[in-house]
Amino acid sequence: MTATFTDRSPRLISFVRRIPVWIIVGILLVVVVYPLFWLLTGSLKTQEEFLNNPTWALPEDWTNFSNYVEAWTxxxxxxxxxxxxxxxxxxxxxxxxxxxxxxxxxxxxxxxxxxxxxxxxxxxxxxxxxxxxxxxxxxxxxxxxxxxxxxxxxxxxxxxxxxxxxxxxxxxxxxxxxxxxxxxxxxxxxxxxxxxxxxxxxxxxxxxxxxxxxxxxxxxxxxxxxxxxxxxxxxxxxxxxxxxxxxxxxxxxxxxxxxxxxxxxxxxxxxxxxxxxxxxxxxxxxxx
Structure with a gap:
């Protein structure tokens, strides 16, 4: 039992040391990716959804590309x-x-x-x-x-x-x-x-x-x-x-x-x- 614990302890220590790094990477990923996701989902919403639903709400129709057509024309x-x-x-x-x-x-x-x-x-x-x-x-x-x-x-x-x-x-x-x-x-x-x-x-x-x-x-x-x-x-x-x-x-x-x-x-x-x-x-x- 002691030998097994000794063999696993370096891996456990390495895993514990990586946890703060993973947390920081996760926070940075959310900070960078979420605004882009929010922008893309917002481009699919209708005007009524923006006015009546919360800002974090997802679009009701994920195939609504009429906003892109209107922006282009x-x-x-x-x-x-x-x-x-x-x-x-x-x-x-x-x-x-x-x-x-x-x-x-x-x-x-x-x-x-x-x-x-x-x-x-x-x-x-x-x-x-x-x-x-x-x-x-x-x-x-x-x-x-x-x-x-x-x-x-x-x-x-x-x-x-x-x-x-x-x-x-x-x-x-x-x-x-x-x-x-x-x-x-x-x-x-x-x-x-x-x-x-x-x-x-x-x-x-x-x-x-x-x-x-x-x-x-x-x-x-x-x-x-x-x-x-x-x-x-x-x-x-x-x-x-x-x-x-x-x-x-x-x-x-x-x-x-x-x-x-x-x-x-x-x-x-x-x-x-x-x-x-x-x-x-x-x-x-x-x-x-």
Whole structure:
């Protein structure tokens, strides 16, 4: 009996030690998952259910997708999503292309003055975006760009570049210099080293930076609210802000449906790129 108890005691101690961890994980799971569950169930409720039933009550009809149809048609949700995509894709493309190239030039290439240039990009991170909105709006208005999405694309690119350049320079710093030196001895020029050596080695890091910039641009409200002067140019966040006013009263079902479409879309993108993002986050932590 004593031997049996002795054999089981390490397992019992290990089990007891894991109980606080399981409790914490369970609490975090409830905190994270329950709001999403509440949002999805709310998008299936009718207006009468919101007004007459408790907020935690489940929908009576689990196949009621009329709120999604109403949000997409009457609420112009499709137009807002289209505008967000048209603003995000070009801005993200320019930010990544210029940021990766600048990071490579500042960290791998040897030229006079690269240190002050990198410090200038770092200084750009510390400039609050709210300070430049009014001067930028004046410039865009005089240039006749306020009736398009170009103010959003240009502003998102300019604001995202400092952080992107800094992060990409950090990732290129973790690449062993012997690889580039060997490529130079083999006769490779700087452009070939960038496309065939540098770019593939930091591919996961590029996905990480791109995802960070994507969430910043997609979830932005202040810049889009400042530079979009027409309803047909509003992005998804601005559209959600003015969503309830389009029905004369607060229609909870369509509003919940519109928010659910926005949340589920961004969550699906993160889950799809999760592994690459995890690899990218640890890519610059170890050198050599």
């Amino acid at each position: 009457t609420g112009n949700l499709g137009v807002y999503i289209r505008n967000s995509v048209l603003a995000v894709v070009p801005a993200l493309f320019f930010t990544i292309v210029f940021g990766v190239a600048a990071g490579f030039a500042l960290e791998v290439m040897v030229w006079k003055g690269r240190g002050p240039v990198l410090l200038a990009f770092l200084a750009g991170i510390m400039i609050p975006g709210q300070m430049i909105l009014l001067p930028l709006f004046t410039i865009y208005f005089r240039a006749g760009l306020t009736g398009s999405l170009w103010p959003l694309i240009i502003t998102y690119t300019a604001i995202g570049l400092p952080l992107t350049v800094f992060m990409m320079a950090t990732y290129f710093r973790s690449v062993p210099r012997e690889i580039f030196e060997a490529a130079t001895l083999d006769g490779a020029n700087i452009f070939r080293m960038f496309w065939t050596i540098g770019f593939p080695l930091v591919r996961n890091a590029i996905f990480t930076v791109a995802l960070v910039q994507f969430f910043f641009i997609w979830n932005d409200l202040l810049i889009a609210l400042t530079f979009t002067t027409r309803d047909d140019l509003r992005t998804i966040q601005v559209g959600l802000l003015n969503f309830t006013g389009q029905f004369g009263q607060i229609q909870y079902g369509p509003t919940f449906a519109a928010i659910a479409v926005n949340v589920i879309g961004t969550l699906a993108i993160y889950l799809f790129l999760n592994q690459r993002v995890m690899k990218g986050l640890t890519a610059g932590s170890v050198k050599g």
